[in-house]
Amino acid sequence: DAGVIQSPRHEVTEMGQEVTxxxxxxxxxxxxxxxxxxxxxxxxxxxxxxxxxxxxxxxMPEDRFSAKMPNASFSTLKIQPSEPRDSxxxxxxxxxxxxxxxxxxxxxxxxxxL
Amino acid sequence: xxEVEQDPGPLSVPEGAIVSLNCTYSNSAFQYFMWYRxxxxxxxxxxxxTYSSGNKEDGRFTAQVDKSSKYISLFIRDSQPSDSAxxxxxxxxxxxxxxxxxxxxxLSIRP
Numbered sequence: 096d097a098g099v100i101q102s103p104r105h106e107v108t109e110m111g112q113e114v115t116x117x118x119x120x121x122x123x124x125x126x127x128x129x130x131x132x133x134x135x136x137x138x139x140x141x142x143x144x145x146x147x148x149x150x151x152x153x154x155m156p157e158d159r160f161s162a163k164m165p166n167a168s169f170s171t172l173k174i175q176p177s178e179p180r181d182s183x184x185x186x187x188x189x190x191x192x193x194x195x196x197x198x199x200x201x202x203x204x205x206x207x208x209l
Numbered sequence: 210x211x212e213v214e215q216d217p218g219p220l221s222v223p224e225g226a227i228v229s230l231n232c233t234y235s236n237s238a239f240q241y242f243m244w245y246r247x248x249x250x251x252x253x254x255x256x257x258x259t260y261s262s263g264n265k266e267d268g269r270f271t272a273q274v275d276k277s278s279k280y281i282s283l284f285i286r287d288s289q290p291s292d293s294a295x296x297x298x299x300x301x302x303x304x305x306x307x308x309x310x311x312x313x314x315x316l317s318i319r320p
Contacts, residue, residue, distance in 0.1 A: 099252075136312070137215075137217075137297075137310065137311070137312025137313055138253070138297060138310045138312070138313065140307065140310075143307070151307065186252050186253075188252070192304050193301075193304060193305055193306065193307065193308075194241060194301035194302065194303050194304045194305055194306040194307065194308060195240075195241040195260075195301060195303065195304045196304070197243075197255040197258070198255075198308065200252030200253050200254070201252055202250075202251060202252055203250075203251075203252055205250075
């Protein structure tokens with residue numbers, strides 16, 4: 096398996112623009128997680144899905160952020176409109192269980208909002 | 210107060226030194242404890258996994274859990290420049306609970 100795939104790897108955009116981040120989880124994994132990582136706040140869980148259904152979105156910063164998982168092999172995280180404070184590395188991870196199991200992380204998308 | 214606290218560092222030690230990385234936590238329900246290693250511009254990868262209290266050794270790495278003190282440690286013996294990375298502790302209460310990550314400690318091993 097190729098592991099968790101994320102695209103794009105880098106995104107530079109201007110404030111106010113819509114940003115869409117994409118993730119393909121490892122085949123067979125039932126859980127998909129979106130994280131944001133910054134120097135100041137570390138690794139923050141934004142939302143996670145189980146069998147394509149959003150379970151906990153309490154980490155989503157505000158209504159500008161939305162996430163979907165239309166099928167077992169694809170998920171998107173959308174920011175609209177983007178702001179400079181959204182600049183961070185966004186990771187997608189997948190696992191076969193929720194709590195006591197290894198999460199496999201993608202390479203991340205480095206987002207810069209100017 | 211965060212559920213999991215971890216000193217962000219950076220920590221810089223000479224090659225060959227013993228490294229000690231630590232986390233404290235507040236939730237006594239945590240039973241599963243993990244250490245992830247994250248190289249620069251990469252995603253975190255699982256390094257060590259332990260259940261409940263005690264020690265676990267894997268090569269140069271030893272993970273230690275003290276539930277009475279709510280304190281976990283990762284020891285690296287004979288540290289190498291290739292160990293330079295950010296180390297994140299992580300923990301959860303059960304297979305049905307979210308994993309909570311520490312903020313990570315940046316470690317640099319000087320040749």
